[in-house]
Amino acid sequence: MTLEIITSDALGPVTHGFFTRRGGASSGIFHGLNCGQSSSDQSEIVAINRSRVASAMGTDTEAMRGLRQVHSARAVIADPDRTPAPEADGIVTDRPGLVLSVLTADCQPVLFADPEAGVIGAAHAGWRGALDGVLEATVEAMETLGAERGRVKAVIGPTISQAAYEVGPEFLDAFVNEDPGNTRFFANGAGDRYMFDLPAYGLHRLRSFGVGHAEWMRHCTYADADRFYSYRRTTHNGEADYGRLISTIRL
Structure with missing residues (x-):
């Protein structure tokens, strides 16, 4: 099956892609393009999947730079040499050919680009990383490296x-303690539960920081099992593990 790659016109001439799970070699609960090396999927199959991604980006896996993601607010400059992945959740470069x-x-x-400056970035932003500032740290x-946030x-x-x-009330408290205005990202759920709007919060953080353009592509990982892996869906289904989607960008 051919890889399915979601792209955005906003990123213009910069090669990038939000890869779905379609077109991968994994099977069973990982069926599809599982690129998570820390998953319990067969390592050789994950390597095949990652090789397919690199090929789609016009290079090989030696050019790929990733992270040991820890839900932090740390962003790093990609090492041009192939070294162990740093512990961080944002990565940037101005080096043509490197795939973040x-x-x-x-x-x-979240994929970032200032094409005029020739600088790109990528971030993993869960609720904790977004709340602590990983999006701003990446910018x-x-x-x-010469980017301007307005561009x-x-x-x-x-x-x-x-x-x-x-989410529960303690989750809401964490956001309200940071900024009482964050209540607007929560809707009432059943009982004492709330429904949190993670992408709206991400957009708020990006726009408040002065980023020139910010958008969400409006794809829900939980709702579309054929196209996306979802930790929460896996948990609700009682499955032992879950695949990881990969998102990439290169100059």
Whole structure:
């Protein structure tokens, strides 16, 4: 099956893609393009999937740069040499040919570009990373390479939508303690539960920081099992593990 790659006109001439699970070699609960090396999927199959992604980006896996994602607010400049992945959740470069990548399964994958400056970035932004500032940290790292935030375009790929993201009162408290205005990203759910709008919150953080353009592509990972992996859906289904989607960008 051919790979399915979602792209955004906003990122213009920059090669990028939010890959769905279609077209991969994994089977069973991982069926599709599982690129998660930390999953319990067969490592050789994950390597095949990642090779297919690299080929779709016009290169090989040696050019791919990823992260040991820890839900932090840390962003790093990609090492041009192939070294162990750093512990961070944002990565940027001005080096043509390097492919930046992040893995997600409900969290926000965010791709950034300032084509005029020749600087790109990628971030993994779950609720904790977004609340702590990983999106802003990624833009700031881009600025150290010559980007200007007013020119930066940021696109949020497939992520969990508000209709599927039920949280408890302690979750709401964490956001309200940061900013009472954050209540607007929550809707009432059943009992004492709330429904959290993660992509709307991500857009708010990006726009408030002065990013020139920010958008969400409006794909919900939870709602579309044929196209996307979802940690929350896997949990609700009682499955042992889940695949990881990959999002990539290169100059």
